[in-house]
Amino acid sequence: MNLRLENIHSALKQRGLDALLVSLPANISYLIESLSRDAYLLVSGKENIYFTDSRYTEEAGIFLKDNAKLKISNGFVFKGIAEAALNLGLKKVGFEERYLPFAEFAKIKEYAGEKFSLIPTHSIVEDRRQLKDTQEVLNLKKAARITFLALEHIKQFLVPGVKEVEIVAELERFIRYQGGRGSAFDIIVASGPNSSQPHHLSGQRRLKDNEPVLIDLGVDYQGYKSDLTRVLFLGKINFLVRKVYDIVLKAQELAIKRIRPGAEIAEIDRVAREFIIAAGYGDCFTHNLGHGFGLEVHEAPHISGREASAVKPGMTFTVEPGIYLPGKFGIRIEDMVLITTKGCEVISGARHK
């Protein structure tokens, strides 16, 4: 059994739980060290059992190794989970309350009756996933590298008349040829006024001269996700756009300077936000400063003004201040940092174009 599973066993013991039913795919993938889909993982001190359906029999048989027993349960997975808990004599079974749908909870509970209890838990696996190990850092740096190369590659395509979706298409193609599994999320190519929507759906709009183009893209490399945003420009940059760009960039620089082990997370958000407020655009910075990334593109920690906990070595998160002027344009600059024992390393490749 691998170290990650052993750590969960210890965490369960500390909490007085006999087992944890893991249902978030990223958590399962982390624990079995392979990409998992359509599965549940019961982790207990006695035995780990991986439940999936017959579409995955062959691949699961290979990647599970001695980490977990394979159980194929087509259509009766919740009954299977309850029976396994009973057979193993488990009394207190934790479940991931943020990811298990109510109906699945209710179904397992029905089979459990009075024989074992289901205890809501959260963040048991996610907390461990916050601190990346060497292999994970390598995967994330590779994902970041492909992201950077994709961005360099796409610059030659940014000419007036090209559609947003065509830029997306070329980025997707390039990422796969570079060894990525694909993009980590729907790539955002937001041209001109579309850039004022932080999560624009790339569409049929054609790029125009003298406009900004916001590109937010991520790469999935071996399940590990990167996330990078740049605003590029066609032709001349008008005065207001340049001014706002410089404010966002400065806010990001100030925040990154503050990042080191022990720093309060809320304080990092605050540094960037206060600079933007002072510049008169506080109302236009409408989201958190950043988020962790790894097996999920958004994961713990949340880099928000409400997060009182401290930065720790091994964390990886984005720093992405933005200013959005509805109907006009938006600027977001997003980089990825890795927290080291001494400070913070920007792993985006180049900081800005």
Place this chain on the structure above:
Amino acid sequence: MNLRLENIHSALKQRGLDALLVSLPANISYLIESLSRDAYLLVSGKENIYFTDSRYTEEAGIFLKDNAKLKISNGFVFKGIAEAALNLGLKKVGFEERYLPFAEFAKIKEYAGEKFSLIPTHSIVEDRRQLKDTQEVLNLKKAARITFLALEHIKQFLVPGVKEVEIVAELERFIRYQGGRGSAFDIIVASGPNSSQPHHLSGQRRLKDNEPVLIDLGVDYQGYKSDLTRVLFLGKINFLVRKVYDIVLKAQELAIKRIRPGAEIAEIDRVAREFIIAAGYGDCFTHNLGHGFGLEVHEAPHISGREASAVKPGMTFTVEPGIYLPGKFGIRIEDMVLITTKGCEVISGARHK
């Protein structure tokens, strides 16, 4: 307010519910007739309220029209939902038990106290989504058309030495240039022995001469998803592969012939399955015969041997028998059908290569 929302109002009245909290993105997209993400929709006889966060303020303001009121609740959405229910004087609020995570249920319940009750429901919106209207059929046919064109386009790339992921890359690019939002799911390109895994993750393997290549791809057009599988061949086809191919194809033809309004769904699965069993490959057909498709690539109805309900006009589902010989190869042939008032129309473009 649109007809779809009005139909839900009627359904709620019939069930004695004051409101329904919709959380499945596809259900919300269906009801507001626009692509929705990161949102909750409270549908009640009195008022419909759409909850999202500030990243979507601008786009939601446009697409909601008079279908729902927009409420931006960054970080406090469950409190917002409970407050809205109290303000509207709702007493019985249904929720989607299959999609609402336990923790979200618990949080709303905590705010609700004794003031309103949360009632588990399922399939209220999904049942309606099973029967596609004219506009939906047009979108699905367009998605199917792009899928077919992509498959035709890719044939020239199928030469020995090309990697699976490179085929995926080219398909993705093509789909977007044709006006698709992208692929509807991770495209499966499974070459040679990889084809024996029904849900293979396309990888670095290179295509070889005299091997089958299974391609399972779908297109997202305006949120509507297609799903098509073909097995193509490089060089010569060996005897066993040809034999299995013919069995799968015949099983599919028999099933499709049986599809008409009023036919029992289980019976359609049975026809294909019994043919494959009689041919000696029953153990190798390890999944259901098919599934509905629309705003989700897998949705109701499930075309399974356990589904006693009847086929109805307006349904769209896949028919995809498969035979998988682990370590050797797999054959799956998947087509999309639309149920008409008289029978069934195969909307995959060409039936088989």
